[in-house]
Amino acid sequence: MLLKRFSRTQRLSHLFLMLTFLIQAGTGFGRLFITTDFGRSLSLLFGGYETAIVIHFWVGVLMIAGFGVHAIYMLSKIDWKHPLESILGPDSLVPNLNDAKHLLQRIRWTIGKSSSPKLDRWAYWEKFDYFAVFWGMPLLAITGLMLKFPLLTTIVLPGWAINIAALFHRAEAILAVSYIFIVHFFIGPLRPSCFPMHEAMFSGSVHLDEALKEKPAWVERLKKEGRLERSMAKPPARWFRALYFIFGYTALGFGLYILINGIYYSRYIRLH
Numbered sequence: 522m523l524l525k526r527f528s529r530t531q532r533l534s535h536l537f538l539m540l541t542f543l544i545q546a547g548t549g550f551g552r553l554f555i556t557t558d559f560g561r562s563l564s565l566l567f568g569g570y571e572t573a574i575v576i577h578f579w580v581g582v583l584m585i586a587g588f589g590v591h592a593i594y595m596l597s598k599i600d601w602k603h604p605l606e607s608i609l610g611p612d613s614l615v616p617n618l619n620d621a622k623h624l625l626q627r628i629r630w631t632i633g634k635s636s637s638p639k640l641d642r643w644a645y646w647e648k649f650d651y652f653a654v655f656w657g658m659p660l661l662a663i664t665g666l667m668l669k670f671p672l673l674t675t676i677v678l679p680g681w682a683i684n685i686a687a688l689f690h691r692a693e694a695i696l697a698v699s700y701i702f703i704v705h706f707f708i709g710p711l712r713p714s715c716f717p718m719h720e721a722m723f724s725g726s727v728h729l730d731e732a733l734k735e736k737p738a739w740v741e742r743l744k745k746e747g748r749l750e751r752s753m754a755k756p757p758a759r760w761f762r763a764l765y766f767i768f769g770y771t772a773l774g775f776g777l778y779i780l781i782n783g784i785y786y787s788r789y790i791r792l793h
Contacts, residue, residue: 523726525754534591535722541584546698546779548577557789559782585662611641620645641738657697664690702780710773723765726754
């Protein structure tokens with residue numbers, strides 16, 4: 522039995538972010554490591570150094586637009602008659618006091634001093650994963666636009682602000698790539714309990730047994746509210762499942778390629 526976890530809109534949003542992030546990582550690291558064989562290979566993959574720069578800028582603009590659309594979508598999901606309950610409720614991605622309690626309980630469970638926390642729809646690490654985008658993307662967007670338009674930037678800011686923007690843009694890009702390709706990959710496709718792939722963000726559903734094990738409070742709440750039966754989902758078609766497995770492992774391989782080579786050639790990075 523399958524339990525619906527993500528809507529089609531949420532899955533399309535994730536796919537959009539996934540594709541644009543991989544393109545930005547490839548074009549950005551191609552430029553950052555252009556003095557190495559790794560950097561030149563990445564740039565050639567996107568049509569050469571100059572073309573990769575153009576792609577990096579316009580995909581960045583697309584990401585900014587997508588970020589704005591997503592923010593509007595999230596605001597539209599708030600119940601404005603009961604905003605506080607809606608924003609801090611169990612179906613919200615906004616961290617609350619329960620997340621702090623779950624984190625502390627998980628730490629105690631790790632050392633054998635407590636039982637495992639009974640998680641609801643969103644675990645505390647999933648919320649952190651989600652909001653990592655919200656503080657990282659505006660920083661990358663603002664610094665990226667400053668670097669793209671230095672003359673306009675220096676009309677209102679001193680010249681040294683360009684150097685600061687370059688430092689922040691590169692440092693945040695390296696942090697984002699490292700986080701996504703290490704932490705996020707382990708939370709998702711490389712987590713032992715999800716192997717060979719965490720299919721939920723592609724299929725939109727999880728097995729009920731998996732949900733009972735990882736998110737028991739969520740299943741209990743759906744039962745209590747009489748929504749469990751309505752939340753059941755049909756299995757994805759075989760052709761679709763094969764398609765997203767191929768796509769998912771291609772993206773995974775590309776990400777690990779960037780990560781491993783980025784670490785190997787890290788001595789060539791100059792942040793100043």
